Amino acid sequence: DIQMTQSPSSLSASVGDRVTITCRASQTIRNYVNWYQQKPGKAPNVLIYSASSLHSGVPSRFRGSGSGTDFTLTINSLQPEDFATYFCQQNYGTAPTFGQGTKVEIK
Amino acid sequence: EVQLVESGGGLVQPGGSLRLSCAASGFTFSRYWMHWVRQDPGKGLEWVSRINSDGSSTSYADSVKGRFTISRDNAKNTLYLQMNSLRGEDRAVYYCVRVGDFWSGYYDYWGQGTLVTVSS
Numbered sequence: 001d002i003q004m005t006q007s008p009s010s011l012s013a014s015v016g017d018r019v020t021i022t023c024r025a026s027q028t029i030r031n032y033v034n035w036y037q038q039k040p041g042k043a044p045n046v047l048i049y050s051a052s053s054l055h056s057g058v059p060s061r062f063r064g065s066g067s068g069t070d071f072t073l074t075i076n077s078l079q080p081e082d083f084a085t086y087f088c089q090q091n092y093g094t095a096p097t098f099g100q101g102t103k104v105e106i107k
Numbered sequence: 108e109v110q111l112v113e114s115g116g117g118l119v120q121p122g123g124s125l126r127l128s129c130a131a132s133g134f135t136f137s138r139y140w141m142h143w144v145r146q147d148p149g150k151g152l153e154w155v156s157r158i159n160s161d162g163s164s165t166s167y168a169d170s171v172k173g174r175f176t177i178s179r180d181n182a183k184n185t186l187y188l189q190m191n192s193l194r195g196e197d198r199a200v201y202y203c204v205r206v207g208d209f210w211s212g213y214y215d216y217w218g219q220g221t222l223v224t225v226s227s
Contacts, residue, residue, distance in 0.1 A: 001169075032210075032211065032212065034211060034212065034213040034214075036214075043202055043217035043218065043219060043220055044152070044214075044217060045217075046207070046213050046214060046215055049207070049208065049211045049213035050208075050210075050211040050213075053211075055213070055215070087151070087152055089152075089212075089213070089214075091211060091212025091213070094166070095154055095166075095168055095169075096142075096154040096212060097154065098151055098152040098153070098154070099151075100151050101151055101152075
């Protein structure tokens with residue numbers, strides 16, 4: 001299976017900060033990466049698909065980039081509702097796999 | 108409004124069986140691929156299984172292959188996961204998810220999840 005290594009595992013940030021989360025795939029996966037946000041006790045919600053496409057209804061402060069093996073989720077001007085855990089997911093291999101998650105906490 | 112509602116989770120002894128169901132509404136269920144994804148509470152996400160729109164093709168994670176069976180009844184708008192020979196490591200919240208786009212494979216709708224606990 002393709003491994004997705006996500007970093008950092010957690011970070012502390014303030015409202016208004018720019019936050020960057022990265023995922024590295026164990027082999028090239030073109031642009032087959034999706035990003036999700038999960039809040040405590042809730043199911044994840046998709047933010048970005050195909051590495052850089054913003055899902056319907058997702059604020060434009062969320063931006064995805066990358067191709068090949070290295071991918072980035074950027075949150076511009078962090079808002080109070082953005083404090084959550086973020087996961088990347090690859091859908092290139094025979095089995096979808098997820099990164100370990102990044103918990104974004106309030107500084 | 109799209110809704111996915113899981114049921115069937117609970118406490119089961121090691122070696123036991125459970126059947127999860129996912130009732131879908133608000134969309135044409137028979138047009139979509141569906142997956143099961145699980146999450147050990149407080150930990151990461153793990154893909155479990157997928158089924159194509161008409162139920163003719165399925166696949167499984169290595170960790171559940173030979174023990175779990177995914178199926179669907181398009182007439183009843185329901186997805187199933189039959190889980191046999193359950194182990195402690197199968198303990199997780201199980202989510203039914205809809206594939207929003209075949210090529211990107213992203214999950215655009217998730218159920219609320221159903222907790223499976225395997226313990227003696």
